[in-house]
Amino acid sequence: MQQQRIVGVMGIEGAGKSSLVKLLSDDESIEIGHDLSSRSTRTCPSLPFEVDGQMVALVDTYGIDGSREESERLVVKRIETCFRTAEKEGSQRAGLLWLHDISRDGPHMITDDTVKSLADLCATPDLHRLRIVTTRWESVPQVMALESEAQLRSGSFKQLLDAGAQMERHYGTLDSGRQILSRLLKDN
Ligand SMILES: Nc1nc2c(ncn2[C@@H]2O[C@H](COP(=O)(O)OP(=O)(O)OP(=O)(O)O)[C@@H](O)[C@H]2O)c(=O)[nH]1
Ligand SMILES: [Mg+2]
Helix, strand or coil: CCCCEEEEEEEECCCCHHHHHHHHHCCCCCCCCCCHHHCCCCCCECCCEEECCEEEEEECCCCECCCCHHHHHHHHHHHHHHHHHHHHCCCEEEEEEEEEECCCCCCCCCCHHHHHHHHHHHCCCCCCCEEEEEECHHHCCHHHHHHHHHHHHHCCCHHHHHCCCEEEECCCCHHHHHHHHHHHHHCC
16 A cells, blocks of 8 residues: 655745645644634644545644744744654655745745755755645736746745745645645655
């Protein structure tokens, strides 16, 4: 039997992490919402689900506070802990999704330390198992979303893209989310 694959989901507050995890896994225990009372603290894997004949589970994390490097480090640490626990139970890490709301301004500058941490999380020398997933395409006029995507490519996420990460668009549908995972799993 194939090993279950595990994928970490991270990104700044309200990017749509929990919504994507819930949509794909159908895990009722995942909480959606952007106020403090419902802020996601869940870091264990979601219920597993099947993609292209492989079982996959996602690790939802709470939102990174874009103004604090410390919160980024904490999320990285939590994903690492969760990956290690899952690996002891026979899962295999498959990569990371970094979600970003296309209608919002870019995040803080991503440091060299973060780039290294993300590669470590992916267990690869480069970032080819990192997908920067833009969300909420339906909530802004397409021309603005395309402009924002171009700015993210040449600005905030340039360093990650130069290190091998790829950009994806999540259109909010189950099919769109599954295709993102399918492409990631093919690159493993
Ligand atoms: N229009 C639209 N709204 C969305 C989408 N995804 C999430 N939302 C809404 O955005 C809000 C935050 O969504 P979450 O999925 O909880 O975001 P999150 O990244 O898990 O947030 P934190 O855990 O607080 O960082 C909720 O009100 C969602 O209903 C989307 O694709 N389109
Ligand atoms: Mg959440």
